[in-house]
Amino acid sequence: MYQSSIQQPNGEWMTISARSPDKEPSPVTQITLAEPLVESVRVAARAASALAASPPPPPPPPRCDADIAAHTARDEIKGINFEARLKRNDLNNNASRQQSTTPHAMPSQAELMQRQPLLARAAKLAPAAPADDSDPDLEHSPARAHQDFVVEIAAGAPREDRYPKEIWKAIVSFCFLFLCVCINMMSLSLVHERLPDRNTTAPLPDAVLDNVAARDWALPVSEYIIMLASSTAMAVVVFHKHRFIVARRLFLIIGLLYLYRSVTMFVTVLPMSSTTYYCSPKSNGTTPLLVVRRMFYLISGFGLSINGKHTYCGDFIYSGHTMVLVLSYLVVAEYSPRKLWPLHWALWGAALLGVAFVLLAHGHYTVDVVIAYYITTRLFWTFHALLLAPPRHGPAGGQPMTQREWWYWLFAYLERNARGPVPRRYDWPLPWPRAKLFSRLS
Template sequence: GPDPYVKGCPTSGQLESPSRRVTESVAAVSPGPLALPDVRLSVTPPAADVTGMADVRLPISEDEERQAESPAHLHGLGPRGRARCFMQDKCLGGSDNDGFYYAPPCSHGRSPLVKLELPVHSRQEGPLPPERAKTLLSFLFMCLASTLNMVSLAVVHDRVPDRSLYGPLPDVVLDSVSTVDWALDVSEYLILVLVYSCLAVVALHRHRWILLRRLLFLLGLLYLMRTVTMFVTVLPVASLTYYCEPRANVTTLAVVAHRVMNLISGLGLSINGRHVYCGDYIFSGHTMVLTLACLMIQEYSPRRFFLLHWSAWAVGVLGVFMLLLARAHYTVDVVIAYYVTTRVFWIYHTLANNKVDDHGHLSRVWWFLLFTYLEGNVKKVVPRQYQCPLPEL
């Protein structure tokens, strides 16, 4: 039936006599997970306070009130007791805007009102320091990771299965389209468009040093992961027309160093004519950069720039399609690259935007210590604020 104790809803038969004792079970007041059928609530409202059931307060002594307000008393009630107190107070309509009033059951049959402050987590406010030294450290970390990635490719090149003996692996997408060699150049030009757009968003942001530090650190993490996956499993060349430099008889340190310098001079792109090594498949570096650029643009550009966001993702999808059309990667390389990049990006920003202690599951990522050092002084979510970089430069 209707709850006779809801604020503002007393029934006609309940306010007839101030001395009337009203006995209701908590289960009848609020059926559900917190219902306690074995608990009885007995209330005797004084005559002076009968202006509505929501205004009823029982007189108690100061000693009883201090005892009821003590943390030890509330802790001793246990979770069921505290829930019972909450349900009893909701029955009497006692609540404020800044917290909850609990009415713990007492041996004398009366229910003192106890105010508990509920802790509300909020990020600390204050200025965000640029910390350029940490940004420089992130840049060095990214350079080290990308160099290791190139070293891995230089070694893997001599382990690629002979193309004359082993053909491309079966692939649902690649087997359904014809090879277009110039599509790889289109894909890399689209990569440059997204990278420059991402850098423009970072440069125009008010907290550009924080954004640049995050971008470089994420790139470093992804390059390190790609170094491992590319080295442990070597797939046959996916294209029958892509030029691969002849393999060396012996992979010496000098050969590896020469290949790494050749890759660095061409920024790892094929349009420069310097990327002539094969075997860098799992996972796709092109897809990784395209996805990361799109995520950065969407995360830190103004929300109302939805056309920019959609355009960035459209360019990214087109770049991936051109990559597959040129048979520069297998489809599984693209899928893994998208999955890894988005998860690393989202985990990083979840850690950055929320207070996380050492006992949370996300704190078990292997790069958590580096993260805490880089983000230690970023005490709040980076706002979407923008500023011309020219005065600072």
């Protein structure tokens, strides 16, 4: 390093410093010092080219947000209250985080369950629980039609609110039944006066009665079977958990059956099918007071000859005995669980045996039995088909044929708040004593 001073023309001195040639680094030394930097650039270039040639790595799986309660509170959600559920989730998540304080702590069971997918179709499904056949809602559930996992959204209301008691509707339905029974008995009291004399008019030809000798003891046996079958059906209704709903449905069905019967036996009066059955003598004149007296007289005997008060004849089309027997079986089969299948078969056999004894006693013509079976089953099944069909109105969808029944307005009033078939469950109708038998049957 050396310095020199040079005087400029204006008289000022300028100092010039210079490095001696022996102190300057050689070009070879400069290149040697730059080689590490060049090599690092080359390595970075090769890594960038290899990264560009390889496929991009898959994105990391989404992490479960443990602070869902705090984050959801900032969302603008209106009309939905998540407070209870979010508190429960936040409590579980915070507890799991508190337990795993170290970085390598084992995750808790709650964290492991949160990491599992919601709908794992490829995973092996756990064996499904046996279906509760006491609930007819499950018969129309999509889980019965598909094997995959199905999430069903609740109706929005508690299960008990879906089947309100509405006792006043049961009272209205019972009043309708009582009115129809009165009309039926009034029709019978009028038909009795128009009955052809059995001394001058022989019974009509019948394919069954003409080949079977009449047995008078068969009619009381048939009525005892009727009492047993109807008592069984009544017990099913009384001990049913939704007894008021079932009762009002049956009151409406039985009332319609008696109303139809009062019309059919009044418009066409058939001669007596039995030559030995006792019939009260006819009166010379029919007055409204006499008709009312006969009506209450027949009602007090429940329409059975074993009570000694069914002495007015002519109620043939259609058979009331067959109607009660068939309806008792339908009620037990519909509103009792399938595990009681021996009882169902017993009621079916009792109905068949009771009808056979009615024909053996010549209490009804065969056509009376056939018509009674047809009308009773069609009306019962039509009524319960309406429970499954949602109401539709308007020209686009059209109105189902079953909703064109003249009594549909009464059905719509009674079933306005009930949603389809009721579950087959039972309980004790009185506050005491409480037994576990009915919970087992349910």
